[in-house]
């Protein structure tokens with residue numbers, strides 16, 4: 001329930017949802033009088049972190065419905081999400097739940113656990129990508145506070161490090177009160193000066209940075225879009241609560257049309273969750289399909305894209321046997337890695353650029369030989385969620401008992417004995433039971449110590465290929481061979 005609401009005016013209104021730690025008037029003062037603004041204040045029971053996104057609650061939809069109940073009906077011209085400090089968790093959960101705002105302003109609060117989970121980073125990384133493409137504006141601010149990473153038991157990710165992981169940029173260190181700004185497309189990072197532990201600098205994000213960035217960046221951007229009709233074609237997340245249903249499917253779309261599209265992609269081998277919510281995974285699968293078909297990869301499903309799926313895969317034909325992706329396909333899907341040979345030991349490389357890694361928490365590997373103590377492993381951003389899903393599936397079917405050792409995921413190296421880049425260097429592969437499954441020998445049959453034979457079909461269903469049947473067998477090795485939902 002939003003606490004403070006200003007109705008705004010007009011048949012079409014920009015809606016701003018603000019999430020704060022302390023009540024503030026800065027948002028009301030910084031936005032045009034015609035905009036509709038609603039704010040909520042984080043309370044210590046973590047309402048922001050819990051309410052949206054978990055248990056399938058569409059808080060953007062319910063927030064806007066709530067506002068319209070209280071101020072009367074209007075058409076939503078654009079959605080703006082603003083978070084400060086812990087309030088940014090509410091913004092993140094809204095993004096995770098499929099909201100597609102026109103503008104996001106996150107003030108010194110992209111925090112996560114240490115290390116962060118995929119679920120904490122992915123919504124921001126996805127928003128950053130959209131912003132780089134000019135589809136929304138994302139403004140991230142940070143102070144130089146890093147003490148949150150050194151608080152012992154209570155340690156969590158500082159916003160500074162969060163911005164690094166989300167953007168891949170090294171945040172700037174300004175000296176005075178004027179932020180250093182960095183921009184790529186409509187992704188903007190504003191870096192503010194502070195000491196390492198500096199509550200006052202953190203508070204000034206709400207009282208000084210908020211109105212300043214609204215006035216200089218967010219309001220002009222949204223007004224320009226809303227004024228030129230771009231907002232009508234750039235969707236709001238819900239088709240039912242407000243706005244009108246759209247014929248095209250895209251990020252944020254919902255409903256039975258989306259379910260049908262996900263089912264068609266799934267039967268063509270993309271293995272998406274059919275949940276009627278067009279989220280980042282559905283968009284990635286759609287873009288890859290478009291790339292394969294020579295269409296503009298915009299992730300929007302129109303007639304040409306539907307035809308492309310039929311042409312490539314027929315109507316619901318089962319996928320062909322899974323095989324590892326070619327190097328060119330890996331480059332295209334996961335990004336090109338620039339690397340150079342490191343010093344001996346032989347085969348080690350130094351990655352110069354192109355790495356896109358996230359920490360993935362795998363509770364299922366606790367206690368395995370070789371498992372990291374915090375059960376967190378590095379994987380490519382696109383592979384991380386798939387790895388978590390795979391281990392969950394293995395866990396549910398009871399085959400995890402066959403896994404004795406965790407033998408590594410990301411590793412900066414070449415293929416053993418070769419000159420090609422290992423898929424481990426891309427972060428899309430992991431090894432299990434290495435001590436029992438030497439390279440060059442096929443997967444031993446079920447029941448033999450170390451055999452993973454029961455795990456392979458479940459992995460293949462989820463797009464992970466095992467190396468046990470390769471010409472040069474590598475039975476310990478699993479790698480992502482399809483990008484799936």
Ligand SMILES: [Zn+2]
Pocket residue numbers: 424429430431476477478
């Ligand atoms: Zn391997």
